Amino acid sequence: MNIQKRILRNGLLFISPWIIGFLCFTAYPMVSSLYYSLTEYNLISEPNFIGFDNYKQLLFEDDLFLTVLGNTMYMIIVGLTITTVVTIMIAILLNTKNIKGMSFFRIVFFIPTLVPFVVLAILWIWVLQPDSGVVNSILGFFGIDGPGWFSSPKWAKPGLILMTIWMSGNMILIYLAALGDIPKSLYEAASIDGANVLRKVFHITLPGLRPAILFNSITGMIGVFQSFAEAFIITDGGPDNSTLFYSLYLYRNAFQYFNMGYASAQAWILLIIALIMTMTFFKLSKRWGFED
Amino acid sequence: MKMTLPAEEPKHQRHIIPRQKQAKIHQSMNKNMGRFFIYLILILFSLAFILPFLWLISGSLKSSSELFANPPIWIPEVLNWSNFKEAFSAFPFWLYLKNTLIIVVFSCIGAVLSNSLIAYGFSKIDWKYRDAVFIVVLATLMMPFQVIMIPLFLQFKEIGWIGTYYPLIVPHFFGNAFFIFLLRQFFKGIPKELSEAAKMDGANEFTVFWKVILPLSKPILATVVIFQFIEAYRDFLGPLIFLSDNKLYTLSLGVQQIMSQNDPRWGLLMAVGVAMTLPIIIIFFFLQRYFIEGITFTGTKG
Structure with a gap:
């Protein structure tokens, strides 16, 4: 056996667990899900091939599906944007020279990401309780009449966004690390040219954070598509389907109504949406880039 | 050491602060104000992040009537360990x-x-x-x-x-x-x-x-x-x-x-x-x- 071949064999041997896992737990399920998406399948009788009917029904006849898409997009466009702004702001503040108690702040912002989903649900049901919750009593202190949060169709999603911000310690840490990688000399040069803080943020900090923003946006978007437990436990999609998100609707179709084919079609549409959005993020990131 | 420095300056200049120095003092005051606000915002955010936990702990020690109290009670009258x-x-x-x-x-x-x-x-x-x-x-x-x-x-x-x-x-x-x-x-x-x-x-x-x-x-x-x-x-x-x-x-x-x-x-x-x-x-x-x-x-x- 020549050397090239031996190296190839060794490499493949080491990654063989991944190859097996990829084939059994990713590739094969994807292909079979494509097949199921073209069938009617209720687990009891054999899958019945119906062509693109599931897709047609989802896209053109299922009003609920449009609601679900709208809710999910709201969480990505509004929720993710707000989360990004807040986390970058906290990271910039933490990155100020000689901040004391840095490790304390880091712990505080990170700990919420460790909380089990069920506990998260218990916690936020109580924090956002309309009458006796913390948030509304603080709002009340300033004379503001707090909204009904999870019991109001209009405020349930903003309530979940608050919760998402609370759990975004990962993003803060990633921005913080990226800020540390921006050369100090850039800021010094800008100071000499008389640039103020805002100019520095927009012309040095944000462009420098671009790869981190891209990374956080993509993982954040996938996170929104995957988020399930929050809506399932706290609101069960309500009130008025205002928190019926993609993965919850998919779960219902599959495991409550046992429409495996219909849910599989939904899964494939999800994959395509996630792909398109990932590519869009890459494009946007390139367009807004200042250097390279 | 620093305290004694001004005394070494010529007498007639002592009561006026040189311009450059004035600017510096101004700057450092600005800086201190800036730092104050940074800490203030960070501490407010930290509080917002910690509050839900405190609320959970407080809730776990409340009786059921205290849980639904309006306005909310932070420290229950009797710590209800039976929960x-x-x-x-x-x-x-x-x-x-x-x-x-x-x-x-x-x-x-x-x-x-x-x-x-x-x-x-x-x-x-x-x-x-x-x-x-x-x-x-x-x-x-x-x-x-x-x-x-x-x-x-x-x-x-x-x-x-x-x-x-x-x-x-x-x-x-x-x-x-x-x-x-x-x-x-x-x-x-x-x-x-x-x-x-x-x-x-x-x-x-x-x-x-x-x-x-x-x-x-x-x-x-x-x-x-x-x-x-x-x-x-x-x-x-x-x-x-x-x-x-x-x-x-x-x-x-x-x-x-x-x-x-x-x-x-x-x-x-x-x-x-x-x-x-x-x-x-x-x-x-x-x-x-x-x-x-x-x-x-x-x-x-x-």
């Missing part, structure tokens, strides 16, 4: 904890074993097509679990794994894109000379992996264990789909079951919440270095 006592007896807490830990421990073992092997193959061996295959690994990172959830369920049903721990454990023995990426980045930073030297002495790839690379990678392996631990511990969707038997439930499923009852007992639930969260927060305090390194590693080197 905790009842929490452990209201549902099989210890059984569910044991079940959760079985899944956690085995999935951690799987994650460390498989991902370190795989990452070695993607970083230390220079085989053809390696980088092309690695792109496939990265691509799977961007795939929501929901895409394969249904066929996975059907697959596991076919082989009789639904209602067992296998679906929650076995896949972890076959690699995870995030961990592969994390470990690969770390392995790439280990100097080539070390493995070359070992190979000169006649070591094969596996010996180099086992005897040279792994011992140097303890911190990053700790990160993998911790991340997997937390993920498996807090997971909800996986157990919900794959476990059907009450006796096999994890803590998360057990708690959700109480929550979905009519008129659930919230004080008790909050006590369970505290009991479930406290251990991981304690673990985090001791091992936070590994958490933070792991996260910043993926975010910036990516």
Whole structure:
């Protein structure tokens, strides 16, 4: 056996667990899900091939599906944007020279990401309780009449966004690390040219954070598509389907109504949406880039 | 020393502060104000982040009438420890904890074993097509679990794994894109000379992996264990789909079951919440270095 071949064999041997896992737990399920998406399948009788009917029904006849898409997009466009702004702001503040108690702040912002989903649900049901919750009593202190949060169709999603911000310690840490990688000399040069803080943020900090923003946006978007437990436990999609998100609707179709084919079609549409959005993020990131 | 400096200046200048100095004082005042605001905002944010926890702890010690009090009560009149006592007896807490830990421990073992092997193959061996295959690994990172959830369920049903721990454990023995990426980045930073030297002495790839690379990678392996631990511990969707038997439930499923009852007992639930969260927060305090390194590693080197 020549050397090239031996190296190839060794490499493949080491990654063989991944190859097996990829084939059994990713590739094969994807292909079979494509097949199921073209069938009617209720687990009891054999899958019945119906062509693109599931897709047609989802896209053109299922009003609920449009609601679900709208809710999910709201969480990505509004929720993710707000989360990004807040986390970058906290990271910039933490990155100020000689901040004391840095490790304390880091712990505080990170700990919420460790909380089990069920506990998260218990916690936020109580924090956002309309009458006796913390948030509304603080709002009340300033004379503001707090909204009904999870019991109001209009405020349930903003309530979940608050919760998402609370759990975004990962993003803060990633921005913080990226800020540390921006050369100090850039800021010094800008100071000499008389640039103020805002100019520095927009012309040095944000462009420098671009790869981190891209990374956080993509993982954040996938996170929104995957988020399930929050809506399932706290609101069960309500009130008025205002928190019926993609993965919850998919779960219902599959495991409550046992429409495996219909849910599989939904899964494939999800994959395509996630792909398109990932590519869009890459494009946007390139367009807004200042250097390279 | 500094205090005496002005005295050394000529007498007639002492009462006027030189212009430059004035500007400097102004600047430093500005700076101090700026720092004050930075701390103020940071402290307000921290409070907002801590408040829900305090609320949970306070709630876990309240009687049910205090829970619904308006305006809210922060410190209950009598600390109602019975919530905790009842929490452990209201549902099989210890059984569910044991079940959760079985899944956690085995999935951690799987994650460390498989991902370190795989990452070695993607970083230390220079085989053809390696980088092309690695792109496939990265691509799977961007795939929501929901895409394969249904066929996975059907697959596991076919082989009789639904209602067992296998679906929650076995896949972890076959690699995870995030961990592969994390470990690969770390392995790439280990100097080539070390493995070359070992190979000169006649070591094969596996010996180099086992005897040279792994011992140097303890911190990053700790990160993998911790991340997997937390993920498996807090997971909800996986157990919900794959476990059907009450006796096999994890803590998360057990708690959700109480929550979905009519008129659930919230004080008790909050006590369970505290009991479930406290251990991981304690673990985090001791091992936070590994958490933070792991996260910043993926975010910036990516």
